[in-house]
Amino acid sequence: MGKTSNRETVSATREPEGFFSGARKVYVAVSLLAIAVGFLAVNAFQGATVYYLTVEELLAEGNTNTDTIRVSGKLIPASFERETQGTLAHFELIGNESVLKASYDGILPELFFNEHSDIVLEGSMSADGHFHSETIIVKCPTKYEASPKTPEINS
Known part of the structure; x- marks a missing residue:
C-alpha cells in the first residue's frame, strides 16, 4: 500500500x-x-x-463693567500730572480725535513720554468715563529720526 x-x-x-x-x-x-x-x-x-480697542472704540462702547480691557492711544504730554506724595499719575490719551482720561498708580515705563510711542493701557473703565489702568505697555516707536549731523571742522 x-x-x-x-x-x-x-x-x-x-x-x-x-x-x-x-x-x-x-x-x-x-x-x-x-x-x-x-x-x-x-x-x-x-x-x-494683544488685542486692544482704540480710544474711539472704547468711548463708543461705553464699557463700564469690571472686565479687564486694553485701550491704545498717544499721551497728551500737557495733561500729565503726578500726585506729590506717591506714584499715582493722571493723564489723557488721544486716539484719532477722542480723548480718554486715565490714571495709573506705579512706576511709568521708560518710553512713556516719547511722542512717537503708542501706549496701551490695561485696566477697567469706571461709570464716570475714567480709565483706571493696572498695566501700561509702551509700544516701541516706529518712527526714528536721525540725529542732526554736526558740520566737520577742517583745520
Missing part, C-alpha cells in the same frame, strides 16, 4: 486583527500627538496676542 502523508497544510491566511493593528496604532498615536501639539500652540499664542 502506498504511503499517505499526514502533513497538515498550514494556512497562509492571517486571522483578522483587531481595530488597533500595528499600522493603525502608529496612525492613532501620531494623530493624538499632533492634536496635543496643536492645542498647546493655540493656548500659548492666545496669551501672546
Whole structure:
C-alpha cells in the first residue's frame, strides 16, 4: 500500500486583527500627538496676542463693567500730572480725535513720554468715563529720526 502523508497544510491566511493593528496604532498615536501639539500652540499664542480697542472704540462702547480691557492711544504730554506724595499719575490719551482720561498708580515705563510711542493701557473703565489702568505697555516707536549731523571742522 502506498504511503499517505499526514502533513497538515498550514494556512497562509492571517486571522483578522483587531481595530488597533500595528499600522493603525502608529496612525492613532501620531494623530493624538499632533492634536496635543496643536492645542498647546493655540493656548500659548492666545496669551501672546494683544488685542486692544482704540480710544474711539472704547468711548463708543461705553464699557463700564469690571472686565479687564486694553485701550491704545498717544499721551497728551500737557495733561500729565503726578500726585506729590506717591506714584499715582493722571493723564489723557488721544486716539484719532477722542480723548480718554486715565490714571495709573506705579512706576511709568521708560518710553512713556516719547511722542512717537503708542501706549496701551490695561485696566477697567469706571461709570464716570475714567480709565483706571493696572498695566501700561509702551509700544516701541516706529518712527526714528536721525540725529542732526554736526558740520566737520577742517583745520
